[in-house]
Amino acid sequence: MIIYDTTGLYNILVVDETSEACRKGLITEEELVKIKQAHPSPFYTPNIFVRAGFFLLTCIISSFSAGLLSLIFLDSNMISGYAWLLFLGLANYAALELSTKRNRYYRAGVDDALIWISGSLIAGTFMLIAEGNNTLISGFIFLLSLMFTLRFTDRLTAVVAYLAALACIFFSWQKMGDFGLLSIPFVLMAVSAATYVFSKRVEGLPAGRYYKSCLKAVQLVSLLTLYLSANYYVVKELGDMLSGEVSDTIPFAWFFWLWTIAIPFVYIAWGVRNKDLLLIRTGLLLITLAVFTFRNYYHMLPVELAFTIGGIVVLAVTWFLIKYLHTPKAGFTSVQADRSKEDDELNVESLIVSETFSDVGTHDDGGTTFGGGRFGGGGSSSDF
């Protein structure tokens, strides 16, 4: 099922786990070196910059190849219609299989690009054929991405597969009329919760070993959808959109409000109990969503006061936590466990600082426009 050599995947897994253990000081450097030597990776996996570069280059190669083929067959009637699209998708897939097997790419950018190109082309063909039947389309995308996930252990396709499955259930449930509309949030909640529990279970099984990153990604997204499917704003606005009228309130409003406000804290508490960082991070993220949802319906404070007070509260709580957790408590610490990564992250952080605050003091250049995206997309010839 998996295209990769599983011994190689196991070696990568061993090196990952032991490196982490070494950073935490559980095993010695010498042991790590010995383990690394005993578990070489047979794959080619470059760093993130190279991966991005290869992704773009592969897109260029693929699109110009498609262009060249279309040029050659321009005179015949072959290139009109679904068949040509499908042919290009299958050709890209063949290139993906071949290059992954022969050149042993593993998350190298080339394979990522080919997964997306072939997947979108095949899905695009199906969309044209299905002509707007949402249930069918999302069902097909689910199957397609599931296949890609199982074969290439790619986490983004795993997320796409999960979301497509959710969409498929949504579209088919919606057809049930009024009852369907009312019960949709609960159905989506149940599906999200079931997916989370399921992926948590599979992670512990030997079969789930190589899909760890996929399962983690699905867990994160299912936690988000679990929250969003009963978030007051989402339920109300989506319900209004589907029924085509503007409502003042919704049935079971108290339940949805309780869910909107309480779930982020439940996630955090649960994460602290089970020592699960994913839950804690998701909970922290969702607090902002809860605040935004609340503010959308009840303007209790002007925005600047809300920002200022919020900022002070966040700073105070964080300050307290950093001091409090300086000596580890209940299995948590505010001290950095791993200093090796710091240099890289600091550099990235400095770039983020300049992006968020770049409006400080800039002056308007007076209605100038960007000249046509000449440098977009890494290509050089889109202008000609």
Place this chain on the structure above:
Amino acid sequence: MNSSIFENLHARGLLSDESMNMILEYRRKPLISVFWELRTLLYIGIVLLSTGLGILVYKNIDTIGHQVILAFIASITAGCFYWCYKRKAPFSTGKAESPEAFFDYVVLLGTLSFLTFTGYLQFQYEVFGTRYGLATFIPMLVLFFLAYYFDHRGILTLAIANLAVWMGVTVTPKELLETADFNSETFIYTYLALGTLLLLAAYLSRRLDFKKHFCFSYLHYGLHVTFIALLCGYFFYDYGISLVWLVVLAALAGYIFRFSYRTGSFYFLLISVVYAYIAAGGFVVRSMIAANGEELLSLVFLYFISSGVGLIIYLIKVNKQIKTV
């Protein structure tokens, strides 16, 4: 942590009994570091607070007295800097370690409120009058000073952005795409000057061994700005003269390529290769248009396919070499 993996390693003798015990102990009582989570929260808190204060000042400009607002912001700035001044490690020309987790964030908060302070001064009292050059030049000097004094790379990028504002352009990529006009000659030359200045700063930080770790930020912005300016220049002028720009671009790319190969920085190597590749692609297409050779179109397609494949193979090779160095 997967226990079967460690048991397996232990059974094969790759893990000592002592380490295995540590692992088992950790599995029983894990210790989780929330260092990055707390740092993110600090950052969010500061963004919220300084944004809130900014709007607060803007909205209440008529009701509360100007002096009160000014004094309030000034006291935040002064408080932050005093706190940092007390704690900072002595100045060194190398990398100074932050004394504690908050340090960088307090410096950031102080700097941001300082910017609000000068902005307010200018808005309300027009201290700098209509000399807008001066109004951006002085904050820029202060930002550079703070970046070096407190050893803060985030503030260095702010200072670089301010330098760009002072020179009449914006430097961060987002703004560059939104507001920049690539089709004007003055802009091309301003960018070129800015890029060259930043590259010079990068070169000097390395050469004089003065805050060497700032080299990354200078080089990062300097390279992107210079390469984009050169590419704009290349596409701006006619076919004949534009070749000069192409040559300069190739020379710079070649130099950066050798430099990053020597220092083992694959990021900068990749940047130089990518910009050179864009320029080469542009050259091929423009040559085709200049030769009026529409029938050469499939050849151009073939060029992009083969050069793309070749580049990937070549970069994999270089990547392996750099790794082994």
